[in-house]
Amino acid sequence: MSTPAPGDTGYARPTRTYYDLLLAATCVVFILSNIGATKGVTFGPIITDGGFFLFPLAYVLGDVISEVYGFRLARRAIVTSFVAAAVAAASFWILIALPVADFYENQRALESVLGPVPQILAGSLLGFLVGQTLNSWVLVKLKAATGGRHLWGRLMGSTLVGELADTLIFCAIAAPIIGITSFGDFMNYVVVGYIYKCAIEFVLLPVTYPVIAWFKRHEPTYGVQA
Numbered sequence: 001m002s003t004p005a006p007g008d009t010g011y012a013r014p015t016r017t018y019y020d021l022l023l024a025a026t027c028v029v030f031i032l033s034n035i036g037a038t039k040g041v042t043f044g045p046i047i048t049d050g051g052f053f054l055f056p057l058a059y060v061l062g063d064v065i066s067e068v069y070g071f072r073l074a075r076r077a078i079v080t081s082f083v084a085a086a087v088a089a090a091s092f093w094i095l096i097a098l099p100v101a102d103f104y105e106n107q108r109a110l111e112s113v114l115g116p117v118p119q120i121l122a123g124s125l126l127g128f129l130v131g132q133t134l135n136s137w138v139l140v141k142l143k144a145a146t147g148g149r150h151l152w153g154r155l156m157g158s159t160l161v162g163e164l165a166d167t168l169i170f171c172a173i174a175a176p177i178i179g180i181t182s183f184g185d186f187m188n189y190v191v192v193g194y195i196y197k198c199a200i201e202f203v204l205l206p207v208t209y210p211v212i213a214w215f216k217r218h219e220p221t222y223g224v225q226a
Helices: 019-036 055-069 071-097 107-114 117-146 151-174 183-203 205-218
Strands: 040-043 046-049
Touching: 019 055, 019 071, 019 117, 046 183, 055 071, 055 117, 055 151, 055 183, 055 205, 071 107, 071 117, 117 151, 151 183, 151 205, 183 205
Parallel strands: none
Antiparallel strands: 040 046
């Protein structure tokens, strides 16, 4: 490998991989779902938050990364998403704290929407870190134990474990912030959230299967031992 000469006008050539796209998607979904989580939402007796339709996708993406790229790169995606969300929370805090211009009339609205995000993210970051790590670890262990068979079993098994830890941690911190104060409403929030997230994973299995198969076919190093 040659050393670039002074004044070299060449460029780096990235390795061909789809991992970076999945990593970016995970970060975006995680940040947006946590902004949405600042809004309490009800569907009749069902209590949830505004991030309900996005957050399960982070686990689907996590499953794809774990299945195709393994635990090491899945852990990198988890940590990167964690850092990206933390930077987003810090950015919102700075944005709110900046001096308000005389002509700007939406400071209170800005605070009411983005103000709770750092607190919500505190719960979500911890829940995501623990839940996604468990999700990835269980999936990889089940893949080794089954010899790569029964994909549906390891997808659902890992989700049941990861989502349980994630939901309990997140709901315990987020509930009082979005206005849930009674034990009954809290249990509603936890149980409905957990069942919903796991159900979404199950419903998306017919989509997750071909997506994983596509990545396995198009990643030239898949299945190659290091």
